[in-house]
Amino acid sequence: MQTASSVSGTVIPMLSLADLPACPVETTLTLISDKWKVLILRDLMPGTKRFGELKKSIGHVSQKVLTSQLRQMEESGLLTRKVYAEVPPRVEYTLTDLGCSLKPIMDAMWTWGEQYQEQVRKCQDA
Template identity: 75%
Template sequence: MNDRPLPACPVETTLMLIGSKWKVLILRDLMDGTRRFSELKKSIGTITQKVLTSNLRDMEACGLLTRTVYPEVPPRVEYTLTQTGYSLKPILDSMVDWGTAYKNLADSARP
């Protein structure tokens, strides 16, 4: 786990860990299982390699995922959620439910 001091507020702690759109999208993709770096980059889309690498390293440091490097040429790197990472599934599921309901409401309000 990371040695950063945690905020007193639990909501702030959660946001510190997953408070960027990139981290939420990485979590979304890893909920289905292990992914290679290139698979994550392709799935997420507009993220740069540098930003993806930075977010993955931060999430690894916080204990949300593990990184496995295979000694091959070219090197193969895979990412898998830890138990702590998987424990965020109810939060992501709630985001899916809320986003779906909001989208349906917005669609029905359009002429």
């Protein structure tokens, strides 16, 4: 696994080029195509959250699945995980600069979803 530095100087792990598809769209889908990953991105866009906050805001995701998704996103360089030496343990997740760069995509998905919901409303009202 390779690493890269974010603008803030934090070293983040990155997948190797050999692990990625040749098509940029497929690469993006590889990194965020899971339902939970998109919801994690949505919930971390405003800022840092603890594991419990993410689990509560996302809803019906098991602890095991959420942990797995967060680890995959960390390995992809989309977020960082900070563990505090406290009792009880505290873990916080924050999007990296790379993760934050997905904001325009998330905004476009939000807008498209609103438009789709409106079309469904119009069809049901007709």
